[in-house]
Amino acid sequence: MDGSAGVTKLPPPEAxxxxxxxxxxxxxxxxxxxxxxxxxxxVLAVAASGMASIIDAxxxxxxxxxVARLEILPQHQxxxxxxxxxxxxxxxxxxxxxxxxxxxxxSELARQEVLSDTVDAPVIKLVNGVLLEAIKxxxxxxxxxxxxxxLLVRYRIxxxxxxxxxxxxxxxxxxxxxxxxxxxxxxxxxxxxQDGRIGITLGERAVDIRVSSLPTRHGExxxxxxxxxxxxxxxxxxLGMAAEEYGRLVRLVRAPHGMILLTGPTGSGKSTTLYAxxxxxxxxxxxxxxxxDPIEYDVPGIGQVQVNEKAxxxxxSALRSILRQDPDIIMIGEMRDFDTAHIGxxxxxxxxxxxxxxxxxxxxxxxxxxxxxxxxPYLVAxxxxxxxxxRLVRRICPRCxxxxxxSKEMNKKYGLKEIFxxxxxxxxxxxxxxxxFGLYEQFDVTPEISEAISSGASLPSLKTLARKNGMRxxxxxxxxxxxxxxxxxxxMIRVVGxx
Numbered sequence: 395m396d397g398s399a400g401v402t403k404l405p406p407p408e409a410x411x412x413x414x415x416x417x418x419x420x421x422x423x424x425x426x427x428x429x430x431x432x433x434x435x436x437v438l439a440v441a442a443s444g445m446a447s448i449i450d451a452x453x454x455x456x457x458x459x460x461v462a463r464l465e466i467l468p469q470h471q472x473x474x475x476x477x478x479x480x481x482x483x484x485x486x487x488x489x490x491x492x493x494x495x496x497x498x499x500x501s502e503l504a505r506q507e508v509l510s511d512t513v514d515a516p517v518i519k520l521v522n523g524v525l526l527e528a529i530k531x532x533x534x535x536x537x538x539x540x541x542x543x544x545l546l547v548r549y550r551i552x553x554x555x556x557x558x559x560x561x562x563x564x565x566x567x568x569x570x571x572x573x574x575x576x577x578x579x580x581x582x583x584x585x586x587x588q589d590g591r592i593g594i595t596l597g598e599r600a601v602d603i604r605v606s607s608l609p610t611r612h613g614e615x616x617x618x619x620x621x622x623x624x625x626x627x628x629x630x631x632x633l634g635m636a637a638e639e640y641g642r643l644v645r646l647v648r649a650p651h652g653m654i655l656l657t658g659p660t661g662s663g664k665s666t667t668l669y670a671x672x673x674x675x676x677x678x679x680x681x682x683x684x685x686x687d688p689i690e691y692d693v694p695g696i697g698q699v700q701v702n703e704k705a706x707x708x709x710x711s712a713l714r715s716i717l718r719q720d721p722d723i724i725m726i727g728e729m730r731d732f733d734t735a736h737i738g739x740x741x742x743x744x745x746x747x748x749x750x751x752x753x754x755x756x757x758x759x760x761x762x763x764x765x766x767x768x769x770x771p772y773l774v775a776x777x778x779x780x781x782x783x784x785r786l787v788r789r790i791c792p793r794c795x796x797x798x799x800x801s802k803e804m805n806k807k808y809g810l811k812e813i814f815x816x817x818x819x820x821x822x823x824x825x826x827x828x829x830x831f832g833l834y835e836q837f838d839v840t841p842e843i844s845e846a847i848s849s850g851a852s853l854p855s856l857k858t859l860a861r862k863n864g865m866r867x868x869x870x871x872x873x874x875x876x877x878x879x880x881x882x883x884x885x886m887i888r889v890v891g892x893x
Contacts, residue, residue, distance in 0.1 A: 404441070404471060405431055407478035413438070414479075415457035424476050426450040427469070436460050443469040480526075517568045521576070524559070525594060525618075529601060531823070534620055534661070538573070540566050540613035551823075552788045552830050553661060553889075570607075570614050577605040585609050591688070592618075604688060627691055628666055630674045636871065639834045643782065646838070647671050652779035653742040655729075657754040663786050663832055664751045665690055668725060671749060672696060675723055684725035685712040701727070709734040717741060726750040732768040739769060742777040756868065757783035757837035758857050761847055775839075775848035783835040785868060785889045787881045790814055791822035795879065804883060814879040831880065833890065835868045 404410075413430035414423070423429050428447050432439035438460040440451035448464055455462035524547060528536050533549035540546075545566040547559035561569070574581045577590025590605040602621040607614045635643065646654055654671075656664040669691055676682060676695045687701035687709070697719070699712050709726060710733035716724060717737075729735045729750050742748040754763050760781040764774050794817040800810040816826025837860050839847070846859055861867075872886040 441467045536618040538616040653748040655781045657783045682723040683721045686727040713737045723747045739777045757781040772848045775844040781837045786830045788827035791816040791828040793821045794819040
């Protein structure tokens with residue numbers, strides 16, 4: 395045995411898997427921080443990050459009928475190799491799918507660490523495999539959709555749903571029950587919608603999952619939204635906004651009071667932008683309180699309130715209580731009704747900075763949406779600082795990105811001479827796209843616009859005034875990003891639409 399660092403190139407995980415003695419799990423190797431990396435002439439080379447692992451290396455080697463030679467390697471290399479070993483064993487194997495039909499009683503199944511190779515129940519292996527595969531593929535949502543003769547598993551990756559597995563009808567009940575057990579939901583109740591939450595770990599990585607069940611004709615439909623805490627919160631700079639829009643947003647959030655709204659469809663990144671703004675505003679002398687449904691990230695230095703309608707904690711009731719907590723900045727997860735919007739606007743008029751979201755197609759439409767909710771135009775005019783409408787667009791894969799001459803139609807309609815597309819490769823799962831970025835349309839309420847809102851100006855008039863004051867539409871910003879080769883024209887049009 396020695397403490398030399400003689401091994402620099404690690405063997406492939408397939409080779410390492412064959413070196414692990416029978417009866418020794420990958421879980422045990424991860425716990426001890428060791429992994430076998432070679433065997434020759436009765437000597438098992440064991441990688442570890444320090445000499446303190448000599449005894450564990452000796453025990454591992456004895457299990458294989460060998461003596462140990464310790465190789466000191468950086469901890470991150472060992473952790474990476476162990477994750478690769480899990481990857482080899484994490485696939486949803488056909489024998490697991492077949493064996494799951496024999497599992498009857500799921501009510502006593504305990505929650506497990508997802509990244510594990512020691513769980514025995516086939517249903518747990520199957521669900522763990524589906525979760526792990528989704529996280530590896532960067533999925534944001536998992537859909538389990540029951541049909542007459544099958545259970546379809548689909549992943550939403552970069553905003554687009556893709557079929558992943560097609561399970562037999564016999565898998566539906568045990569898989570659904572297992573997910574409901576993990577989410578602390580009532581497995582006996584199959585005819586009412588339910589919500590749950592699952593906290594899972596993959597080694598050192600924590601992932602929160604929001605679960606929603608909906609009864610349908612062919613059984614319960616399950617949708618799971620994944621929140622990978624390892625990705626962390628983005629800063630304002632990390633949002634990737636164009637310089638002009640970034641500068642305008644920074645000026646907005648520095649205002650001492652007033653209301654800032656973010657608009658866009660579900661899944662357009664509004665919450666991410668809100669959290670980025672909150673981080674930029676957080677400092678010891680400022681009291682920030684939020685009311686959210688649900689709380690997606692814990693932000694240090696901020697008081698966060700979870701909506702609980704069963705207990706009577708709604709957006710509007712929580713807001714009334716928050717105002718007695720001497721806040722400087724208030725974040726409302728969503729303005730859903732008149733009461734919430736009215737209290738939020740009144741708060742912004744009494745010296746608070748209020749941040750919230752609305753569901754509208756563009757930024758200027760937020761004004762008419764508030765009017766539709768019953769808010770008087772003069773209140774909107776006096777409280778609203780600005781609105782940011784946003785969308786998430788898929789980014790072209792850098793490895794298979796190619797340029798093409800734009801068609802005559804594209805040239806005439808958008809002024810494009812050259813466009814880019816991803817041809818599809820292993821790196822992007824043959825989609826041509828890898829990751830997403832945001833488009834941000836910013837509508838600032840200037841004195842002229844405030845006067846127009848107060849006098850009940852129409853939506854077209856407000857849009858004309860906004861353009862006059864420098865607002866660029868989502869389509870204009872999207873065309874700019876197509877021209878710079880960040881995304882393809884079809885993707886931009888799919889997300890933004892055509893004016």
